[in-house]
Amino acid sequence: MITSGTTGDRAFPTVDINADLVITGGGLSGVCGAITAARQGLKVVLVQDRPVLGGNASSEVRLWILGATSHMGNNNRWAREGGLVNEILVENTFRNPEGNPVIFDMVLLDKVTQEPNITLLLNTAVYAAEKKDEVTIDALKAFCSQNQTTYNLTAPLFCDASGDGVVGFLAGAAFRMGAESRDEFGEMFAPSAEYGELLGHSLYFYSKDTGRPVKYTPPAFALKDITTIPRFKSFNAGDFGCKLWWIEYGGRLDTVHDTEKIKWELWKVIYGVWDYIKNSGNFPEAETLTLEWVGMIPGKRESRRFEGDYMMVQQDIIAQRRHTDAVAFGGWSVDLHPADGVFSEKPGCNQWHSKGIYQIPYRSLYSRNIRNLFLGGRIISASHVAFASTRVMATAAYATQAAAMAAVICKEQQVLPGDIFYKGLVPLLQKRLQQTGQHIPGLQLRDTDDLVQAATIHASSELVFTGFPGTSFVQPLQLSVAQLLPLPKGDIGPIVFHADATEDTTLEVELRITSRSGNHTPDVTLEKQVIALHPGRNCVRLQFGTILENDGYAFIIFHKNPLVQLHRTTKRLTGVLSVFNTVNKAVSNYGKQTPPEDIGMEAFEFWCPQRRPEGHNIDLKYEAGIPLFQAENIRNGTDRPVSSPNAWVADWTDPAPQLTLRWDAPVTISRIDLFFDADYDHPMESVLMTHPETVMPFCVRSYRIKNAVGLVLAEVTGNYQTHNQLQLQQPLTTDQLILEIDHPSADVPAAVFAVRCYA
Template sequence: MIQETYSKNRSLKEVSIETDLLIVGGGLSGTCAAITAARQGVKVVLVQDRPVLGGNASSEVRLWALGATSHMGNNNRWSRETGVTGEILEENLYRNKEGNALIFDTILIEKVKQEENITLLLNTSAFEVAHEGTQIQSVKAFNSQNSTLYKLSAKRYCDASGDGVLSFLAGASFRMGAETIEEFGEKMAPNVEQYGELLGHTIYFYTKDTGKPVNFTPPAYALKDIEELPRFKNIQADHTGCNYWWIEYGGRLDTIHDTEDIKYELWKVVYGIWNYIKNSGNFPEAENMTLEWVGTVPGKRESRRFEGLYMMKQQDIIKQNKFEDAIAHGGWALDLHPSDGVYSALPSCTQWHSKGTYQIPLRTAISRDIDNLYFAGRLVSVSHVAFGSTRVMLTSAVAAEGVAVSAAYSILNDVLPKETVEKEHITKIQQALLEKSSYIPHLKLDKSKYVSSKAKVSVSSELNLTELRTSENWKTLQMPSAQMLPITSDQKELSLRVPVNASEATTLEVTLKVSLDPTNFTPEKVIGLYSKEVKEGSQHVDLTFDVSELGDTYVFVCFAPNTAIQLNYSEDRITGILSVFRKENKAVSNFGEQKPPADIGIDGFEFWTPQRRPEGQNIAMQIKTPLFIGKKENLNSGIIRPVQSTNAWIADFEDNQPTLTLEWEEAKDISSIKLYFDADLDHAMESTQFGHPESVVPYCVESFRIKDENGKCIFQTETNHSTLCEISFDQPVKTSKLEVEFDRKNNSTPVSIFDFICN
């Protein structure tokens, strides 16, 4: 029993913690930064003011996490995020392919708690910063659940708090609102009076069919006259959760200090919309539906943006500018919303896409004022317009991983954050990121430092693609359809034989297109054009294109729509081989073609996008000029995804148990092995709400064995579901040979691997 008499001198319990890196903010960016830094060997304290991790991706808000793939609605092929971010998405797919936000919470907590170098403080709010000159000395934070006051001291600090509470209290320079067109020459800079300066908040809701009638009596504060909302026509009874992202409000207010007022207004709208759905009589299909969940925390889009050593602008994204200090990639559209949100008569969003992914420089994450402060998440150094793209969660998360590697390097090598952008340091940071499978456009992993680079490599087979085999699957050519194929600089022509089925005599039109930039996937230049007369019935059409001037690149074999023609679709799914279609995806302002006004600094082009599995089969065809897409030399590319080629070793279709062998002239001590499988990076692996057709990436090799020179098995698994498979041995294995035996999943997907490194 505890019993105390009156005292006027009581104080809170105080705990002091010293660490290497203090991260304030446990959204997806802060979480990925913490895990990444801990794995680099530094001690991390992660401070999160909520009871769960994940921020807008958590069960408190329930927004799906997304990034460069843009719901598979843009031309950014194979652009999904990897590294720790990808690891989390794959684990979520394995346990939670249905997209339950509660399960996603558990995965994030588990990932953090598994790292011995991380101290996690949930329900803990930073409220005071002690700083001397240009250095932060310590941070005070209060945990409302254990009534404890923390004093946290670190060598480096990272603000991933969204609103930037740490940076604000430290005195760092920031902006809040929109720049004018005159400041940076951004032609998308908004007309502030008409459009506003800030993106608002949103509260999401979930519904459920109970199987029996459910009544609903709205709270007194529910919004009346829902039909007067400019976005009234968007209301649908079968839309749940994030489909109502357009319930947005607060962009005309202070999106930090007015958040509670914004939340109440959003509740009014949500309950008013649900009352209309249930009680207007216009939605009889909603009779058995109940309101299962309404968010109590609004999803924030925009508040403060802090000034770093560089500020990204519209031009950096649209022109895909290159940076020597690049640490990550982005690819979401420049996505701005009118500040009046749900009450605005303007379109609910304005999304303009670039032709491909872009680089994000480290300098956007380093304070220009505070010597030991990094930024991560949506508060990094970008203009309001550029923020429209960089703000999305998976883009923020992979950039935060780059910040974490820089911070760890800064600590371990005793250099200031601003010094890490110098050539001698940034190259090492970039290589550390690439080794853990992060993607930085135009950069390659340097293989020379690995023991595996000195080995003689042999494989049991290599795929020389001669056909995409036919199946029973015929589809009418209702929309422009294309098969993407990689060609090499030594190829003179591309010769194809395509099976077609015509309901009547007609003309088949086929165009060969390429991107002007071979590292993009926006087909914009016509290389060849055929008009082939076809007769009624089944037949083959022969096509030959001159590709002698192209070099290493992907070509698009484009078939014009014709409802009298059917194409055959193959069951073969192969790394780096993909079909795309000129179709709409209104969720990301893709209407088949981007036609921007002439005065906003945006390019016009066609969208050619893939279909979600189980659709999206390749177009069946014979390739009479075979494509050597699976050669073992691809293992030396240093690129862990298709770009100008497949970049993968792919076994032959007839090879049911492929082997990869590394041999050295003398025995080596092997302590660790990394295998980089195909993560199917064109599939937008949304974290919640969107369901996915399988729990393991289709190209991931689940079963394989590694043997030494004596045939002894030193590692085996039948349950691998990670496309970056990392193996560490307690004691080094001394051997002059490593042989990896892979078990093939099915007859339509040959085994493939991007890289294999060991040390």
């Protein structure tokens, strides 16, 4: 027992922690940044002012993680973010396909606590910054409410991933809050008064069916008449969680200092909505429902945005501008919301998509006037309009991974964040990121450290695609569908398909490509054919006269005709898929984007995949064969499909797929990196949605690595991750390495994106 009768001054204890990098903010961005830096050897302190990690993705807010894949509702194929973002989403899909936010909390906590180089401080809020001089942070002061302890955090480098930019604000970093005028950056979509200065906050609720009648008495503060909300007819008894993203408020207030006021207004709406659902008599299906959960803190969209040496603008996104210092990418729409949120007469959002993913430059990831401060998460250097795209969690975290790797180089080279750009270290940063699975559009990894670059590669087989083996089945052509095929430059060989017709009819077929390399928007029509079909089964041989100038994806489009059934296949193949001209209202996809002429957006059609188990390939035959799945792809520096599959794929009939690497003289290997296909096209929303499988069907599950005399160096079973890094217990000196892999299933041949070996 402790007793004290003294009345003198008392103070909470202070703990001093020194690190290489202090990251403030434990949302997805801070988590990905911390793990990225820690795995490269930095001592990291991760400071989070909440009891759980994840920020808006945590069980406290429950928003799903999204980025460039945009619910598979845009034309950004194979665009899920790489590195730690990918690793965490794949892990969560494996452990938590039901999208339970509590389980996702555990996934993040598990990832962070496995890293010995991370000191995690939960329930700890930064409240002061001490500076060495006008342009340099020396230390942060933080306080933990749970253990009544003050922390003094010192480091040469700091990263602000706090969302509101608490460190940048306290340190005097240049920032903006509110929307720029159209004239400042020439952004044609700079918002009008209706779309306001800021995006607001949201709160969600979850309901639960108890199986028996449940009464509900609202609190006195609940909104009394929900019909005063212009969109009250949108409320129903079935929606819950982040499907209610449009319960938003605060765009005309100070979204930092008025947060508590905004929260109370949102609580009034939520409890009033539930009163309306339960007691209006309009929702008899709600009789047995209870209100299971209501958010206690609002999910924030926008507050401060900080200024780097480059500020991203609308044109960077829509025109997909190239940057020599590109280190990440985005692909969410330019997604602005009305300033009055749920009280507005306007639609809840106004999403305008680009034709493909865009680069994020390194110069947007550090403060222009605080020399040792990195910008992470949603506060990176971007205009209000560009922020409308870069703000989403997967994009924000992806950029923060790049900032964290830059911190590693800063320590190794004894430089400051801006020096990486101005002293010519960006290529090194890009290389280090790409080695860990960070895809940077337009860049190939040129890795002189990789011993595989000097090896002779032999494969037991290489798929030359002539068609899908096995039997087919038919599906009605209710939607226009395209088979996305990687074709080599030159003549297009004959394409054979089968269609069943109920009566005499015609089928319109098109050949399209994209106008920009790396995009997957079929905006260039090369040929059209109209094919006469007779009742019953039709075997059709397509012959196109086009000569392709480059390797790239072609869209073989079959326009909808309810009188026709196309033959499909259950077989799936890395880098090959079907896409549909359909509607996805969740991301403002109505089949075609038709913007007003004066907002700087482009018009084009959407051709998007269907989620498995749907989205079957068309049972095409390509008689000339597509030879783009060679073993050489494992060292081409691109570890996902872009303009080509970029994978070695074994033949369907190969009973024991195998790669053999041979060197002219023995080499010493300490580490082997393998990159498999965990389906970069699947968005893997982290909460709420249920996924069709826990392991992606293309992913190699089992493999073995052997040396020249057949000794097994590593054997892995049950794999589901993209990146497998194997650190050998002892360095191996050999002139040969053998990788034996098993086909994932009878429907999917084995595929490998990359094999890299390091001394």
